[in-house]
Amino acid sequence: MKRRIFLASAASLLAGCAPIGTALNNNMAFMRVIYSAEKLDEAVIGTRGLAREYPPSAVDRNFRVNGFATPSDALYQGLVADDFRNYRLVVDGAVERRQALSLAHLRAMTQQTQITRHDCVEGWSAIGEWSGVRLSDVLALAQPRSDARYVVFRCMDNDGQGTMYYESLDLHQAAQPQALLALTLNGAPLDPAHGAPVRLRVPTQLGYKSAKWVARLELVGSYANIEGGHGGYWEDQGYEWYAGI
Amino acid sequence: MKRTIYRYGPLTRVSHWLWVIAFGVLVSSGLQIFNASPHLDASDKSNPARRVLSIGSPTDGVGTTTVFGHTFTTTGWLGWGSDGMGGATARAFPAWITIPSYQDLADGRRWHFFFAWIAIVCWVTWVISAIVNGNLKKMLLRPSDIPKLWPMQAYYLKLRKEPPPHGLYNPLQKASYTAIGFVIAPLVVITGLALSPGIDAIANPLTVLLGGRQFARLWHFTGMILLLGFFAIHLFQVLTQGVVNQLNAMITGRYRLSEHEVES
Known part of the structure; x- marks a missing residue:
């Protein structure tokens, strides 16, 4: 009983x-x-310190493909067909000098390599070797105006229902030395499935921040009027804008 | 003549029930989070070669659970079960035990991270009041208590007439308070924090010490199992030792002593 x-x-x-x-x-x-706990987490943890860097032996040779499907529209397929010769990374919005950077230009800038762990919000992790240009170097070319508070990453992929992927970082997070506009993965130029030709890497936050297929960096004072108003595609679905936890 | 004593202060009672709610939510939302990637690896990055636990659905209608390479069919419980919306689907833990019941990682995380703060506040309140009212010293297990652990258990099992001499708390109570309050509960918080990339960037050595991110996830899950074990024992004791009196004491603070019980 x-x-x-x-x-x-x-x-x-x-x-x-x-x-x-x-x-x-x-x-x-x-x-x-x-x-509301997100605000507390951001205040307590924030963006400080550096993500751990690994030896080459730790790299996942077949880095997991996740997220939206590779863009299949004519625009993107056209870029792929001519090896991204017509691709331009646009930096605009609240900037002094609007930029439209070719892949050749990005490759000619100082390159940074990092072997870091990608932590997915789902719970899994994978390690890759990424090379590319520091986000802060690209922003410095455009000279953000004093009213710029966030950089919004406009991407070429969509969710299959027409909503384009986007993400955002504040300027403090964007200045983090490991925030990288990656051009290569494991020594080879990014392939379309991994976000070619340019993807973001923010190893101090969860993987959804590391947007793939980046086409444009838009500097804004607020993201409240962009798409769902929460600063990113997944943020509009209820995920935290502060993805450090 | 039975007497009533005032056993639990308002702070103890409020934090106890708040902790009950927080623990229930943390387990349910934690299982929701687990469902998004239903594997536990003893490694830093995900590594199927070091998989300790995996819950999956090899084909529609079948759920399986693999522990250390041994696979069990767990249809209806783990791997395949209710989707929380009237149907059945492939999901690790079933809808009736997750918050929210349907698959929703975003809100599961929100619940988890809110109630993690509540649990931490309860824990800090508990430790501070134990220090202030002097109970902490009486509560912590000391080396001299270890030889008394078995005699106490023997007394409970009615193999021994008298309990070994002890202070306010008996040796088994001290052992469980020490293990749960000062070892497992803090470890659950620490292993949870180690999962977050923001904390990892601040405190690399912590994640390394735990064996890496996936290992931290395994420890975090193991800690939950141990806390559930404590919860089961605690519930058993309450239900077998005058459940009405015990519940009443934790609500009103007043506890009715039985005839042979001394005031404590």
Whole structure:
């Protein structure tokens, strides 16, 4: 008898959480409170320190492909067909000097190589060797104006329903020395599945920040009026803008 | 003549129930988060060669759980089960135990990270009040308590008439408070933090010490299992030692002593 009561109470205590939690999950006011923890996490953890760098032996030779499908539209396929000779990385918005940088230009700039771990929000991790241009070097060419607070990464891929991928970093995060506009993965130019010709690497935050197929860096004072208003494709689906946790 | 004593102060009672809620939410939302990548590897990066636990669905309608390379069919419980919306689907932990019930990593993470703060506040409150009211010293297991652990267990198993002499808390109580309060609970927080790339950048050696990010995820999960074990034992004790009186004491603070019980 006692054993039955014990098992029943243990199971119902645990199983009771799910329906109550699910009901509350649909309550906007309640979820606003739950979502507020992000501000605390950002204040406590923030963006400081450097991601660990690994020896070449740690690299995953077949780096996992994740995220949206490789763009299949004529524009992107045209870029692939002529080896990205017509690709330009546009840097505009709240800048003093708008830029349209060719791949050749980016390759001629000072290159940084990092062997870092990519931590997916789903929970898995993979290690790759990335080379490219520091984000801060590219931003310095464009000279952000004093009203610029965020850099928004406009990408060439979409979710299959027409919404384009985008991401954003604040200028403090963008100045982080490991924030990289990667041109190569494991010693070879990025292939289309891994975000060719330019993808972002932000190893101090979760993988969804590291946008692939980057076409444009737009400097803005606020991202409130862009797409869903939360600063990124996944942020618009409820994920944290501060992806350091 | 039975007497009633005032056993638990308001801070103890509030933090106890807050902790109950936080723990339930942390387990349920943690399983939701686990479902997004239902593997545990004893490694830094993901590595199938060092996989300790994997829950999956090889074909529709079948759920399997693989532990240290041994695969069990767990259809309906693990790998394949209710999707929380009236149907069945491939998912590691079933809808009835996750928050929210349907698959939603984004909100699962939100719940988890909010209630992690609540749990930390409860823990800090508990430690500070234990220090202030002098209970901490009586609570921590000392080397001299170790030889008394078995005699105490023997007393509980009715193999011994008298418990070994002890202070406010008996040796088994001290052992569980020390293990849970000062070893496992802090480790669960630390291993959880080690999963986050922002913390990893600040405190590299911590993640390295734990064996890497995936290993930290394995430790975090193991810590949850141990806390659930403590919860089961605690619940068993409450239910077998006057559940009404115990529950009443943790709600009102007032505990009715049985005839042979001394005031403590």
